[in-house]
Amino acid sequence: MPAPSSRAASTLSADRIVRTTVVLLFSAWLIDYVDRFVISLALPAIGVEFDLSRGQQGLVVSAFFLAYALCQIPGGMIADRFGGARVMLWALLAWSLFTALTGYAWSFAALLALRFAFGLAEGAFPAASIKVLVERTTLRQRMSANGIIMSSNSIAAVLTPVLAPILIVAFGWRSIFWSAAAVGLLVSLAVRRWLPEPTDNVRTPGFRVPVRVVLRSGVLWRFAAIMFGYNVIGWGLSTWAPTYLSEERGLPLTTAGPLMAIPALGAALATIVGGRLSDRLAGNHRLVIVPAMTVAAIALLVLSQTSSFAGFAVCSTIAVFSASLAYMPIYAVPMRSLPPAYVGVGSSIIGFGGQLAGMVSPAAMGVLADRFSFQAAFGFLVVGAVIAAVMAVFTPQDTESFLAATVFPGDRNIDTAPAAEHS
Template sequence: MRPPQSIRRMRVLLLVLLLLIGIINYVDRSTLAIANHSVQDEFGIGPTEMGLLLSVFSWAYAFAQLPAGGLLDRFGPRKVLGGGLLLWSVAQAFCGIAANFKQMLFGRLFLGVGEAPAFPGGAKVVADWFPRESRGLPIGLFNTASTLAPAIAPPLLTWLMLSYGWRTMFVVAGVAGIVLALIWFAVYRDRGQLSAEPGPAPEPVSLREWLGLLRHRSTWGMMIGFSGVIYSIYLYLTWLPAYLEGERGLSVADTGLALVVPYLAGTLGMLSGGGVGDLLVRRGVPTMIARKVPICAGLLLGGLCTIPVALTPSTTLALVCISASQFFMNNASAGAWSLATTVGAERITASLGSLQNFGGYFGGAFAPLITGIIVDRTGSFVLALLAASGIAIAAALSYAFLVGKPVGLTEEPAPVR
């Protein structure tokens, strides 16, 4: 049955807002990667300290996932997602006025805490507003922010940095997020406020139920597997500009342009990852298998594409393989988030998604630090890239063999259509 016009309008509006929030989220993550060398020079730090600055965000982000999912399921995306957006935007602006390494570290920590509700919150919104069999494409659209932003950010942020300095770049990004947070608070409404027959509100997730999710093998498979997704994606997100400048000899301006293609490829991967899962579900493939296909294939192929990046002397071939890796890894990322919205009841979507994201970023947080240490010790990215390839392939096996049964699935009122 075709949903009411008010529901259709709200779905479109929410996807636009979620996409903008996701773009701001990833722009803010990208600023330090763009300013890598400038910050190192001003603060007098080396690759290991820079790796710590890049990684502390991910550790804070990972551990903040644990309460974020339960808070989203209990208090809703308007308060929790909006509050997180406001917090991380203030932290981003603070990084622009940081006087030393310790203050920058402090700002990066709160940036990670504030960003934690963003993607579980997006999954929660999609689960609330879209039917179960059609959530892959909205999830993919929302998650394209993670590739569109890195495609948009390098030339824009590079221009801001070269024109006005790296500090102004941080402050401008922070102010943009504060404005968007105010819009979110003004616009977002719970679906029950627009539905003619909203049905009874689901019971908030209790601590006992939340802990019960950890008794499922599938939950652990998702957590372990997603760490491989994030490790590979975050290695490129945080170190790719420095890799292209230091290892491949590109200028700052050329690097800003060269980064566009890999992230556009990632956008296509994100869209296809969600859409392929939806198509397989509509063709009658069991939901769990349908959602796992793009994840496992993406991780395996993305890991294999990383090997020639490490070994080829050709910068052109390296960029082609980086683009292919971004396509497949983001294919897996979209599939993973679609999996989180369909293998459990709507009332635990954010909790399950945040646990998967916690596992992803707890493991993925080591990518910038390990890469920095390897580059410091060897003077090359070769071993770091080969390690990322092996981790991606291992993550594919985790999804394939550990993720099997639905997680905590209970009878629920049908989602609004």
């Protein structure tokens, strides 16, 4: 059998690098989201043990997102400075430690402190992981690869409600945090052992935009607003649906948890489809986000009024599927357009918007459920769909317009030519 040509061998090697990177990042994001989701399944038991109101339970979730949001942009700057792989690995190890320590919480105050520390540890991970991906993929495969990776978020939302209640019933709520921490340690070892080195297809940018310019970029903050709207829906539903089904509808946790796996399966598929659409459209995210969020808003309005299990399952599945179609398109233009040296800080601004929603949505819904009803709490989620759809219209739809809007016009020290696309 003849030996492959050097170009063919290089292609095989490049494909292997992408596949290995995708598998490892998928695994890291999977345990990242498992570690976040377990608190939602544990909240009913935690609320009973520490005698917490729904508002206080919402604060337990929001404490994580407060710290997580605060660390988004510094984490991106650190990843750009010290390298995505190194920052990602240390973040994984640190948050696994605080996940384990959550299992030893002895009071409401201790729980808040530990979840805050957990958020600080995870804060640098998103931007670092995106930087790792960008350094090992080409433009034409980037969003499809990221769609597969980020479908891990929804897979975690499938696995956690199925497995966590079994552990809670058998061994208590603390056991799920210890179990998740052990898996996180194993994933960190795999990342350290098998993550490939960056490829040479990432061209050093012909210009260097000062970080302060990136931070002051109004266009990136508009993309952050889209992510805020998207995550209002995601974190609001995932936090409170198990409690609603358990406390208001009388379902045992072992039934309520798996019921939430149904919309999560739809979200996993929608995230992958959204990634492929993003690569095919080369941006133009409003073509996906506006109709997707319109459908999500309608489904959420119906969900807030439904009184049947079947109606809740159908409406939540439609809402989550539609919203998840928008996930990858939010990142499509920035990830295709940002210079590699600024992918970390640029993507962290967008991520900040999402984590701000994670801080606001669970707490706001908890207060609404306490003072009014769960119907009012679920109705609040429509606000997220509206924000995402509106802001999608007021953001650049391609690389050329993104770069023109991001770089200060008239600055002669900045070359506005976009980075070359690699095949």
